Amino acid sequence: MIESLAPKAPDPLLKIIKMYREDPRTDKIDLGVGVYKDGEGNTPVMRAVKDAEALLLAGQKTKTxxxxxxxxxxxxxxxxxxxxxxxxxxxxxxxxxxxxxxxxxxxxxxxxxxxxxxxxxxxxxxxxxxxxxxxxxxxxxxxxxxxxxxxxxxxxxxxxxxxxxxxxxxxxxxxxxxxxxxxxxxxxxxxxxxxxxxxxxxxxxxxxxxxxxxxxxxxxxxxxxxxxxxxxxxxxxxxxxxxxxxxxxxxxxxxxxxxxxxxxxxxxxxxxxxxxxxxxxxxxxxxxxxxxDEKLRASWREELDQIRSHIKRTRRQLAAARVNSMPMHLIADQKGMFSTLPLDGAQVTRLREQHGIYMTDSARINVAGLREADIPRFVEALKAVA
Ligand SMILES: Cc1ncc(COP(=O)(O)O)c(C=O)c1O
Missing domain, CATH: 3.40.640.10 (Type I PLP-dependent aspartate aminotransferase-like (Major domain))
Structure with a gap:
């Protein structure tokens, strides 16, 4: 019975993640994965979360x-x-x-x-x-x-x-x-x-x-x-x-x-x-x-504000770029981590293969994955393929 199961296609994002991991280029850019990254490209544990975990560890009396x-x-x-x-x-x-x-x-x-x-x-x-x-x-x-x-x-x-x-x-x-x-x-x-x-x-x-x-x-x-x-x-x-x-x-x-x-x-x-x-x-x-907890809540809000400011800043920097006829300026008005660029599959492949820039096949980018230092190179690569 179980041996007759047909295999299912893996999530297409996993394929991109694997290709990124195996790419030896040191200047590769990962805009595929859907998690927040700070200016250094890390996804750290928030301070308030760490503090709350310490409280839980000390105070928890049961695991029922x-x-x-x-x-x-x-x-x-x-x-x-x-x-x-x-x-x-x-x-x-x-x-x-x-x-x-x-x-x-x-x-x-x-x-x-x-x-x-x-x-x-x-x-x-x-x-x-x-x-x-x-x-x-x-x-x-x-x-x-x-x-x-x-x-x-x-x-x-x-x-x-x-x-x-x-x-x-x-x-x-x-x-x-x-x-x-x-x-x-x-x-x-x-x-x-x-x-x-x-x-x-x-x-x-x-x-x-x-x-x-x-x-x-x-x-x-x-x-x-x-x-x-x-x-x-x-x-x-x-x-x-x-x-x-x-x-x-x-x-x-x-x-x-x-x-x-x-x-x-x-x-x-x-x-x-x-x-x-x-x-x-x-x-x-x-x-x-x-x-x-008032203190933890304030600390969390402060860190969330920083996350939001970082995303907004990156959006503004991207929106200031001119890329052929792409409506880049609208990226500044969009919200959160994601935007989908008007690129077809062949353009996404060229960005990956020729420029080491990774995004989903549907051209979704995680704006938070873009470090400030990488923005000029990303924009030049877009101009080259768009
Ligand atoms: C639009 C949307 N809804 C729901 C989720 C589910 O999030 P999770 O199951 O990780 O809590 C995600 C995660 O990427 C999302 O992007």
Whole structure:
């Protein structure tokens, strides 16, 4: 039986990572991997995280299970951070990273009778896999013109016709991966009205809070939408905001009418129970410690501010470059770590082979992967291939 399994294609990003690792050139540039890097190219542990871990190590008295819902104080704190007072009304459950939260949310949608999930495209490449794994149909909803680096709201809203009442649409709250292009407040309002008109459930994916314009600024649009829709699902990842990628910290929140909240919670508990049973503790405990201690919280915010400033500075430097007809200036307005350049596969290959510059096959770059000293060389290489 097992011997008859057909092999699956590996994640294309892994291929790029391997090629980068094996490239002997000392001036190679890695813009492929999706983790934050500081000016020296490192992804250090944040000071507040280290301090919280020391507190946990000294104070932890038991390793027994945390309970089905997870760490309730963690959930309150991250809910408040993301949605303010309205989070008190949401059903919540800890999840195994943002990915685990997305999967829980898709499973819940299916239990509720959904058949499809619209994915504004290009989307994070794991979204369609998660949707399919939950036995829902992913539907591509093209909404971005890469050549012009522009969101096409009309196309996105027209694509809602492909869904039926109760289906979902995944909307990235901020710092879009892979585009860096976020909805304006007006566009969030437009989305809320269009979703309400069709009875489609907003499924908000929040994975980069604090990486765009600020903790509150980055969720202002999603909050506006959530105020206007009767039901919604929100998946949160704390991997980037706290730099705790490998700790797998996430949470799922559901906005629902009061009378159905107990049923929502019991469904989520049943889905989690049959999957991984209880969530891991350590990463969520770190976030709880940081957010509940004034000093640690201030230290975390300060470091997050530095991360954001570094990304913004690199974006401004890139945006100042002139590269043939590429709309480089728009890179400064985009948010978070990622942008997708208007390059085809052959151009991406030339950048890799001739210039030692690595990005995904779809020309997504991690702006944070670009050290200041490398910017002129990167721009010259772009000019050579574009
Ligand atoms: C848009 C988006 N959503 C969700 C995630 C999931 O993050 P994690 O599972 O690492 O917490 C990521 C990670 O890259 C992402 O880019």
């Amino acid at each position: 299970y945390v309970g089905q819902q997870g760490d309730v104080d963690f959930l309150k704190l991250v809910g408040q951070l993301a949605f303010g007072a309205m989070s008190r009304e949401f059903v919540s459950i800890q999840a195994v990273g943002g990915t685990g939260a997305l999967r829980l949310g898709c499973d819940l949608l299916r239990e509720a009778g959904a058949k499809r999930v619209l994915l504004p495209a290009p989307c994070w490449p794991n979204h369609p896999s998660i949707v399919r794994a939950a036995r829902l149909e992913p539907i591509d909803a093209p909404f971005f013109n890469i050549t012009e680096q522009r969101i096409d709201m009309d196309a996105l809203i027209a694509s809602f016709a492909q869904a039926e009442r109760g289906d979902g649409v995944i909307l990235q709250a901020c710092c879009h991966n892979p585009l860096g292009a976020d909805f304006s407040l007006e566009q969030w309002t437009q989305l809320a009205a269009a979703l309400n008109a069709r009875g489609i459930i907003a499924f908000v994916d929040l994975a980069y809070q604090g990486f765009g314009d600020g903790i509150d600024e980055d969720v202002a649009g999603a909050r506006r939408l959530l105020e206007q829709v009767p039901e919604a699902i929100i998946a949160i990842s704390e991997a980037k905001s706290f730099g705790i990628y490998r700790e797998r910290v996430g949470a799922l929140f559901v906005k629902a009418a009061e009378k159905s909240r107990a049923a929502v919670m019991s469904n989520l508990a049943a889905i989690a129970r049959a999957n991984y049973s209880m969530p891991p503790d350590h990463g969520a405990a770190i976030v709880r410690e940081v957010l509940s």
